[in-house]
Amino acid sequence: MLLGRVVGTLVATRKESTLEGLKFLVLKQLDIEGAETGGYRVAADAVGAGLGEVVLYATGSSARQTKFTDKRPCDAVIMAIVDTLEVDGTVKYSKADAD
Amino acid sequence: MLLGRVVGTLVATRKESTLEGLKFLVLKQLDIEGAETGGYRVAADAVGAGLGEVVLYATGSSARQTKFTDKRPCDAVIMAIVDTLEVDGTVKYSKADAD
Amino acid sequence: MLLGRVVGTLVATRKESTLEGLKFLVLKQLDIEGAETGGYRVAADAVGAGLGEVVLYATGSSARQTKFTDKRPCDAVIMAIVDTLEVDGTVKYSKADAD
């Protein structure tokens, strides 16, 4: 999995019918320090993530292992909202501090 | 998923027989600002996308989760036509404005 | 899918037994203009592609969705021979012209 920050939304009325009701969020990819890498991903939301939150997302067939994305043409899913990220003994991100 | 703009078509008469009837479109990959990244993808069309439209495409096994692509040797599918893309509180793309 | 040009062959007598009879072709990856990118791929041939031809290839599990590659340890397959590639209103490649 990789880290991302929810920065936006994508609306699409004309889409594969099985995607009806799925929420697409735009993520900026983050590095291990919590800094933006320049990359992005549009991901389905399986956990009710909100704008500004740091999340974990899974890609490929693993993105279909939720009730929202099962058997759907979806290759990226937000499967967790990050509370704390600790690297080399330092807290790089804390949701409590960010909120 | 990633964003792309439909810029062309690909015709192939000699192909895996299960691909008969599938429409292949050429996509220029877009970044989060809607600008071209230099990359491209040839994708099957599951939603009737037209030239110039901004679309969302899925890759890998997820690209086979449509009736058009099921069990076919196809690793990229256009599964949604983007209406609006909003990032950091700004509308980066609006189909209504583009049309 | 991505575009490639068939530039060579690979022979391997010692291999996974299920790969017996499969033809491996060497592809140079092409960009959207039909120019070489510097990348390559060794792909199984499902369509009888010949040296010099421009083809479309699929990767990952989608590469196993042909009778030649089903259930085999093969992650890239040539599934179509390109007749015409048209981008931004211009024909970038035409097999008829190339032949």
Add this chain to the structure above:
Amino acid sequence: MLLGRVVGTLVATRKESTLEGLKFLVLKQLDIEGAETGGYRVAADAVGAGLGEVVLYATGSSARQTKFTDKRPCDAVIMAIVDTLEVDGTVKYSKADAD
């Protein structure tokens, strides 16, 4: 598979329910010399890896082939703790020496 060093942990209380109980570790990717590449991955832990250990991780659908990750939206798993890595006749990493 690629090599990584366990450098941190990630805590997420709000997540896909099937991920309950899964431990997420932060890995810095290593090159063949055991040096950091700048990349990272958040991976589920299937082997009880500890901070500082050099591990092997698998990605994609292969990351779901453990009892911990089966049918879960998880695309990276630590599946082995490296004892020795020998390249070109030289031991590049030895857990015994590192401990």
Add this chain to the structure above:
Amino acid sequence: MLLGRVVGTLVATRKESTLEGLKFLVLKQLDIEGAETGGYRVAADAVGAGLGEVVLYATGSSARQTKFTDKRPCDAVIMAIVDTLEVDGTVKYSKADAD
């Protein structure tokens, strides 16, 4: 598939139990000329490859399509030992010459 040269071995006693008995080899990735690219991969060996040999390896779910790797958390497998690689009419690698 991509080309690699077997340059080393990896030993891991603590690992997912289903990986018991699987041999992990370290590959340096090769380009189409047979030159090293700087990348590497740790792959399971399904064909009895030896140090110094040029091999073909498959990644992703395709890496699990051998009796050695079936249903195991393994995302790269050596599935063929290259005898000859011919590109643009020139033999770039010949095992007979290399042996």
